[in-house]
Amino acid sequence: MQHQQTNAHFYKEVADMNVHQQMQYKQVGGGDSVDAGIDKTKLIVNYIPQYTAEGELTSIFANVGPLENVRIMRDHRTGYSYGFGFVKYSNPEDAARAIEILNGFKLRNKRLKVSYSRPPGQDMKYSNLYVTNLPKNVTEEDMDNLFGEFGEIIQRTVLKDKITGMPRGVGFVRFSKTEEAQSAISALNGKQLDNALLPLSIRVAEDHGKQKAHFLEHMTYGCPFSNGGKRRFQSPDNIQYDKSQWSLENY
């Protein structure tokens, strides 16, 4: 029984993640399964809160080692953040450590997900699926069992009624690859599940992100409280966050 990691704080962070995140973490930590041709200095950061500036992300990631580049992806007109970005380190060892240390890092209302960026040109388009007519007692685990055989599930949610907390029979499943999502559609769309009133309906989810960015652009247009027609979201570099939660000296 030998553990490589001895840091209790880090274990707690991992324990707080959901099962899928832990699987992903092990995969990255294990290395072999995702190695083929990836740039070991380039990371993708997901679940970046709105109103996070590049400077703030830099101040977090630069604690691990020197950076080449930090970028948060935004709607180019409104500046509305898509909630993910890229961090490039000078050294691959630092990038690996950043995954270990900062994956799951709590930033305001989110937990950052830090992982290696995929090689360019790998196709993830149309890999997010919108599912309806799920059984009313469906759980996240049921979703994993139902969809897991068609590929690597990146993320899934069962939408719940805001008041009762009961599943609404609606959910999202995001696969790693286009063809995985496609095969799930072909196999499961129209399938009658036990406990469900109607046959499953599965479609590629629409890209509401762009729509929302566009909508918000019109919100600020001509609004007396907007900043003089400069239709950009403020991304202050001086947002405070609680550094006490993640002292790097422990690592």
Added chain:
DNA sequence: TATGAGCGG
């Protein structure tokens, strides 16, 4: 009928 933000320059 639809979340939160999973792959750019």
